[in-house]
Amino acid sequence: MGSSMTRGDIESLATDFYDLLESFKHAPVYHLSFEIFLVLAVSWLVFFRKPRPIEKKLTEKEKQELIDEWQPEPLVPSVDPNHPALNVRVLDGIVGKTVEIDGRKSLNFATFNFLNFVGKQRIADKAIQAVQKYGVGSCGPRGFYGTIDIHLELEERLARFFNCEEGIIYSYGFSTIASIIPAYSKRNDILFVDEGVHYAIQKGVEASRSHVKWFRHNDIADLERLLAEQEILDKKNPKKARSIRRFLIIEGLYVNYGDICPIQRMVELKYKYKYRIFLDESVSFGTIGQTGRGVTEYYNIDRQKIDLISSTLEYAAGSIGGFAVGSSFVVDHQRLSAQGYCFSASLPPLLAAAAIEALNIMEEENTTLFETIMDKSKRLHKKILSIKGYIVNGDEISPLKHLRLTNTLNTIGRLEEIVQFAQSRDITITVARYLSDEHRLPEPSIRLILNVEMNDEELEFLCTVLQEALVKVTT
Amino acid sequence: MPSVKTFEKTHMKKEPRGLAHSDSQEDFEETPTWAAVITVLGYALLTALGWLRDFLRNIGLEDKKTAQDPNPKDFVPLYQSYECFYTRNLYTRIRDVFNQPIASVAGATVQVMERLSTDFNWTFQFSGKKLPSINLGSYNYLGFAENCGPCSDQAMKSIETYGISSCSTRHELGTQNYMNDLESLMAEYLNVEDCIAFGMGFATNALNIPALAGKGDLILSDKLNHTSLILGARLSGAAVYTFNHNDIQDLEKRLRNAIIHGQPRTCRPWKKILIIVEGVYSMEGSLCSLPKIIELKKKYKTYLYVDEAHSIGAIGSRGRGVVDYWNVDPNDIDIHMGTFTKSFGSAGGYIAGKKSLIDHIRIYTHSGCYSASMSAPIVFQIISALSIIMGRDGTNDGQKRIQQLACNVRYFRRQLVDMGFIVYGNDNSPVVPVMIFMPAKIAAVNREMLKRGCAVVTVGFPATLLTESRVRFCISAGHTKEMLDHALKAMDEVGDLVALRYSKRNSPRRWHELNRADYDKEYF
Numbered sequence: 001m002g003s004s005m006t007r008g009d010i011e012s013l014a015t016d017f018y019d020l021l022e023s024f025k026h027a028p029v030y031h032l033s034f035e036i037f038l039v040l041a042v043s044w045l046v047f048f049r050k051p052r053p054i055e056k057k058l059t060e061k062e063k064q065e066l067i068d069e070w071q072p073e074p075l076v077p078s079v080d081p082n083h084p085a086l087n088v089r090v091l092d093g094i095v096g097k098t099v100e101i102d103g104r105k106s107l108n109f110a111t112f113n114f115l116n117f118v119g120k121q122r123i124a125d126k127a128i129q130a131v132q133k134y135g136v137g138s139c140g141p142r143g144f145y146g147t148i149d150i151h152l153e154l155e156e157r158l159a160r161f162f163n164c165e166e167g168i169i170y171s172y173g174f175s176t177i178a179s180i181i182p183a184y185s186k187r188n189d190i191l192f193v194d195e196g197v198h199y200a201i202q203k204g205v206e207a208s209r210s211h212v213k214w215f216r217h218n219d220i221a222d223l224e225r226l227l228a229e230q231e232i233l234d235k236k237n238p239k240k241a242r243s244i245r246r247f248l249i250i251e252g253l254y255v256n257y258g259d260i261c262p263i264q265r266m267v268e269l270k271y272k273y274k275y276r277i278f279l280d281e282s283v284s285f286g287t288i289g290q291t292g293r294g295v296t297e298y299y300n301i302d303r304q305k306i307d308l309i310s311s312t313l314e315y316a317a318g319s320i321g322g323f324a325v326g327s328s329f330v331v332d333h334q335r336l337s338a339q340g341y342c343f344s345a346s347l348p349p350l351l352a353a354a355a356i357e358a359l360n361i362m363e364e365e366n367t368t369l370f371e372t373i374m375d376k377s378k379r380l381h382k383k384i385l386s387i388k389g390y391i392v393n394g395d396e397i398s399p400l401k402h403l404r405l406t407n408t409l410n411t412i413g414r415l416e417e418i419v420q421f422a423q424s425r426d427i428t429i430t431v432a433r434y435l436s437d438e439h440r441l442p443e444p445s446i447r448l449i450l451n452v453e454m455n456d457e458e459l460e461f462l463c464t465v466l467q468e469a470l471v472k473v474t475t
Numbered sequence: 476m477p478s479v480k481t482f483e484k485t486h487m488k489k490e491p492r493g494l495a496h497s498d499s500q501e502d503f504e505e506t507p508t509w510a511a512v513i514t515v516l517g518y519a520l521l522t523a524l525g526w527l528r529d530f531l532r533n534i535g536l537e538d539k540k541t542a543q544d545p546n547p548k549d550f551v552p553l554y555q556s557y558e559c560f561y562t563r564n565l566y567t568r569i570r571d572v573f574n575q576p577i578a579s580v581a582g583a584t585v586q587v588m589e590r591l592s593t594d595f596n597w598t599f600q601f602s603g604k605k606l607p608s609i610n611l612g613s614y615n616y617l618g619f620a621e622n623c624g625p626c627s628d629q630a631m632k633s634i635e636t637y638g639i640s641s642c643s644t645r646h647e648l649g650t651q652n653y654m655n656d657l658e659s660l661m662a663e664y665l666n667v668e669d670c671i672a673f674g675m676g677f678a679t680n681a682l683n684i685p686a687l688a689g690k691g692d693l694i695l696s697d698k699l700n701h702t703s704l705i706l707g708a709r710l711s712g713a714a715v716y717t718f719n720h721n722d723i724q725d726l727e728k729r730l731r732n733a734i735i736h737g738q739p740r741t742c743r744p745w746k747k748i749l750i751i752v753e754g755v756y757s758m759e760g761s762l763c764s765l766p767k768i769i770e771l772k773k774k775y776k777t778y779l780y781v782d783e784a785h786s787i788g789a790i791g792s793r794g795r796g797v798v799d800y801w802n803v804d805p806n807d808i809d810i811h812m813g814t815f816t817k818s819f820g821s822a823g824g825y826i827a828g829k830k831s832l833i834d835h836i837r838i839y840t841h842s843g844c845y846s847a848s849m850s851a852p853i854v855f856q857i858i859s860a861l862s863i864i865m866g867r868d869g870t871n872d873g874q875k876r877i878q879q880l881a882c883n884v885r886y887f888r889r890q891l892v893d894m895g896f897i898v899y900g901n902d903n904s905p906v907v908p909v910m911i912f913m914p915a916k917i918a919a920v921n922r923e924m925l926k927r928g929c930a931v932v933t934v935g936f937p938a939t940l941l942t943e944s945r946v947r948f949c950i951s952a953g954h955t956k957e958m959l960d961h962a963l964k965a966m967d968e969v970g971d972l973v974a975l976r977y978s979k980r981n982s983p984r985r986w987h988e989l990n991r992a993d994y995d996k997e998y999f
Binding site for chain 2: 086088113133144171172246276348435
């Protein structure tokens with residue numbers, strides 16, 4: 001075919017091609033750009049586009065198969081019948097300074113009955129009078145005719161006891177702080193929390209969904225490091241920083257460690273880093289301080305500087321429930337926002353009456369009761385330290401002590417053996433029980449609790465039994 | 476636009492024995508459009524006025540009466556202004572009708588403490604006067620809120636024997652022999668293998684759902700479930716989907732989708748699915764359609780958690796809650812939960828079911844390790860109330876109370892309906908919500924009812940939908956016919972005064988126009 005092409009043909013072809021090029025020159029810009037776009041689009045379609053998977057809807061049959069195939073896990077896994085929680089000691093009678101287990105009386109160093117208010121006749125009388133007036137239950141939440149005059153009285157008394165503007169009571173110790181934290185701290189807010197706080201605080205922190213910055217237990221330097229880090233972040237984004245609330249969540253006397261919080265420095269830092277302090281005085285209320293008003297009294301700190309103090313009526317006060325005190329500005333908010341307050345039945349009036357009477361005793365006794373308990377705590381601390389083989393951490397004046405065996409010997413099994421041995425010698429003590437999902441699970445320990453009415457002989461007897469137990473366990 | 480509900484169901488099964496009533500109906504009459512429009516306008520007006528007053532406060536023309544932050548100004552505000560807008564500008568106007576304190580037992584009648592305010596409800600003073608009123612607000616369904624009689628005698632005796640508290644947890648030294656008595660009695664009452672009791676009803680939900688579900692599990696929760704259930708579900712770490720209130724079709728659709736599609740993103744199948752419903756819903760007065768839910772549960776191999784807080788003792792011919800009402804097998808429900816606060820006139824809650832379940836909870840419940848065990852008088856009140864309900868005390872007082880409650884409920888509900896009020900919920904539900912819709916009427920109804928000697932609970936936004944404010948009556952076995960008549964007469968007058976007869980189905984009628992003989996039949 002090529003040979004048949006004449007010279008004239010080639011020339012005309014060349015002219016055609018030239019004309020084509022010329023026409024490009026005259027063509028409007030939009031036309032050109034459109035053609036270039038088309039060429040690019042075609043090449044993209046051919047070379048680069050990945051084939052899209054063809055979506056296939058499940059047929060009804062397939063769906064049914066999936067449903068039939070699905071096998072759920074059992075509702076709960078099988079449990080170990082030897083778990084200590086299923087084999088607890090069952091008590092009879094008043095759980096006071098002594099307890100009765102299986103018909104045998106023993107000295108009680110296990111329950112949080114610091115001031116020996118359990119079984120006190122004065123308190124029982126008031127509770128009985130309350131039943132005669134109000135019945136047992138309150139039959140409703142605070143909002144729906146569950147607010148009884150005796151609740152208001154207790155709130156006022158607690159506020160006065162702590163010299164604060166307002167108090168608020170809850171019907172359950174656990175739900176107090178666990179409801180308070182999420183009432184204030186929301187998403188985006190920051191919580192600086194001591195790693196050693198008790199479980200209810202951990203759950204409150206979790207429910208708030210705020211950012212949590214854990215600092216090492218009672219370690220001010222670590223807290224300052226976190227605060228300084230946050231300050232750098234704040235400087236980068238000052239607009240955001242102006243809307244982030246910050247809270248410091250600490251305990252006065254840590255129930256998991258038996259040591260007191262270095263709160264003075266934290267109060268100083270408060271004004272530098274602009275955080276609010278929520279202090280949980282569950283153990284320290286009624287046990288620490290000249291008149292039992294907790295660590296703020298012990299360190300002589302102005303309570304106006306602490307934004308909120310929460311505590312429980314279940315320990316020293318020997319009743320049930322929890323409370324918080326602080327300025328009206330802070331406390332009043334809980335009446336509409338704290339879930340455990342708004343959506344739960346109110347505290348049975350007889351328990352409120354018992355708590356009021358407990359406060360009466362604390363106020364009447366003034367200093368003697370609290371000096372005695374702090375003094376005895378110190379003595380017990382020294383006595384235990386003198387037994388070789390035990391470690392007791394925490395503060396001398398703490399009436400709650402965590403007892404451990406030295407280094408590798410400290411296993412839960414050995415501690416349980418000690419508890420059992422002590423029980424056979426008529427001393428009731430207990431291993432501190434925790435759930436395994438604690439933020440930081442404390443080392444196993446025996447939690448000793450000092451009842452203010454234990455005398456020196458009884459403390460001596462406890463130490464003797466502990467020593468004998470140690471010998472038995474280690475040999 | 477406000478959500479307008481229109482559904483009406485007829486129960487599939489009739490109650491097997493005992494009370495002579497035919498079909499029971501669950502009724503949610505549609506909100507009249509004009510009422511909805513006026514209600515929304517009312518809130519719009521209140522909000523506009525709130526803005527105006529906030530503006531006046533900011534420029535200093537009006538006093539700021541809220542408490543001020545004691546911390547220096549450079550702290551981040553503890554509350555955002557918009558967060559308290561509602562409290563400051565709407566709630567405070569009618570604060571006197573909420574949280575009214577009482578000075579007596581919360582029984583069938585109650586002494587309401589009169590409060591006066593000289594500064595438009597910012598502060599209150601007690602006048603010292605006690606207003607004796609019929610108590611239509613407390614959850615005293617079986618009338619066990621009493622300060623004399625066998626229950627409180629037992630409670631008082633137990634204070635002498637056991638003291639108030641054990642100051643210890645269940646896992647340590649808080650298990651006293653009466654706890655075992657209570658748990659085995661309750662298990663027997665519910666006809667299940669085992670039971671565990673706790674010191675607070677709210678915490679029973681909040682602290683135990685985390686022991687039952689976790690990551691990789693799915694919780695399907697009714698939209699109107701109580702806060703404690705929502706909190707427990709949230710703390711558990713499981714995924715939580717909600718379904719429309721009592722809507723079986725919606726539940727089934729969600730169940731199917733969940734099983735077919737598995738977990739979001741990973742598409743792994745769910746480890747297990749837990750349906751959480753309540754027996755009687757405390758704001759709607761509706762009953763859960765238990766047989767249908769059990770059917771679904773079996774079909775899709777899920778687990779079922781029924782919160783009988785408001786139904787245990789109050790519903791069913793033997794007072795055993797919705798299980799009794801629908802006559803279903805208690806073993807078809809995996810987790811029975813309920814409270815002792817309401818029908819038993821005490822405090823606390825329980826979980827009951829198979830022994831393996833309860834053993835698991837005994838070990839993993841948060842409250843077992845970290846909160847005080849129950850107080851003796853609280854437990855003895857429950858034990859003696861329970862013995863009476865079960866007829867163990869040798870009388871038929873318990874059965875009488877259950878029947879009295881059922882009569883009272885029908886007597887009261889039927890008359891309200893016939894007078895032309897919109898009444899929500901099931902015919903047999905002791906929770907009787909009457910719709911008032913408009914925000915201003917919340918205060919009017921409450922104040923006017925109190926003037927006429929009736930202590931009632933009124934609720935509005937945010938406890939209900941914006942347009943669905945209501946007055947809620949809780950009927951008790953302790954109410955006599957005279958008390959109920961008095962309350963109905965009061966409601967008749969108040970309904971006339973503030974125009975509450977919204978119903979289109981029942982023409983408005985005054986109380987004296989009703990044919991008394993129709994209702995007296997309820998009383999045999």
